[in-house]
């Protein structure tokens with residue numbers, strides 16, 4: 001953007017601040033000054049604020065990652081939005097379930113799209129099977145509580161309120177019923193897009209991605225049903241940080257898609273309740289960002305900050321095929337709490353822009369694909385008391401790929417002088433049980449494996465649960481010519497509880 005435009009935008013904002021009523025600002029010097037480009041216009045000055053015309057329109061609502069189609073309408077209308085709150089159990093990760101509270105049955109809630117100047121008649125229904133009262137605070141509404149005060153709804157009831165969409169932009173909506181943090185932590189948020197009267201520029205794909213932080217009593221990926229943990233939520237220690245409410249919601253078969261030479265627009269929201277997102281797409285540069293959902297655009301951005309209760313519009317052009325990884329660049333959240341998604345771009349190579357080789361599997365581990373089905377099967381079998389060695393091996397294989405293969409390699413051969421082999425390891429064969437201590441406590445100092453000395457550091461794999469470790473090691477012991485054997489979750493728990501790692505075996 002050039003300096004004169006910035007100056008005009010600033011002048012327009014100052015002029016707007018001096019006006020009393022938003023709609024009345026549509027004439028006068030400020031409006032004239034703001035007209036050069038859409039990106040410098042001040043929202044409510046360019047609105048179309050006449051009375052609603054034509055027949056009332058029922059808004060098309062969509063589930064993430066989908067966005068309702070653009071509105072090609074040139075007059076303000078009355079738009080009816082019907083949103084139902086549904087409390088339901090859904091997977092939050094493979095083999096892990098959580099009781100979500102949702103707007104429209106999904107996390108985030110249904111995407112709502114209206115035109116600036118529309119009169120929105122909002123109906124909030126609270127499903128009769130729900131246990132809690134709910135309401136809605138829409139950041140795109142001008143009025144007390146953003147609608148919250150008029151929408152408190154008991155189970156089996158419906159509330160209605162009407163508002164005029166005065167400002168264009170992308171706005172978060174969320175439940176604001178006490179305890180507010182708990183309602184948001186359970187998934188009660190979504191996005192409302194108020195299109196400018198002239199619409200947004202046409203693109204090839206629009207997607208809806210919304211981050212949220214989640215708090216469960218169990219550890220990350222601990223199997224079974226996990227209740228909400230209020231203490232962790234107050235301390236801001238999330239167990240999961242997720243895009244679209246579930247680990248893997250936009251990876252593997254669910255990845256977002258595009259072709260090369262297309263324009264992609266992401267509506268990226270952050271429901272919180274606590275964390276601020278450092279939103280980044282590995283391998284892309286955002287050609288245009290409307291930070292905080294505002295009207296002034298930024299260009300050539302690597303990472304954009306999305307506040308809790310905020311949103312941004314992010315646009316980029318796809319030049320090179322491959323898998324692009326959406327992350328919260330507070331990076332432990334991406335690789336250890338789930339905040340990771342994929343945009344898969346198909347098309348011919350473009351060697352003048354990039355030489356080739358995709359994001360490799362070692363970078364992403366198991367997180368690129370939604371292939372953790374075997375892990376769920378093993379967890380279910382364990383709960384039913386029917387866990388077999390084969391279940392453990394199948395689950396262990398998937399988990400090994402995401403955790404151990406980075407160093408020991410997918411075939412267990414290790415890397416000469418750096419990472420010892422696990423395949424036919426004489427050290428492992430001599431004392432298989434010690435592997436449980438190595439994985440839970442790490443290993444340092446000199447070790448000799450198959451006649452070669454290694455003097456390095458294996459950090460403790462403390463992100464793994466006991467049953468994950470037991471499955472991984474059962475897989476390792478039964479692969480690549482190793483002697484076989486089987487470990488249980490309880491054996492791993494004992495090894496973990498032992499305070500110090502076993503001394504290195506003398507060779």
Ligand SMILES: [Cu+2]
Nearest residue numbers: 134175177183
């Ligand atoms: Cu609620």
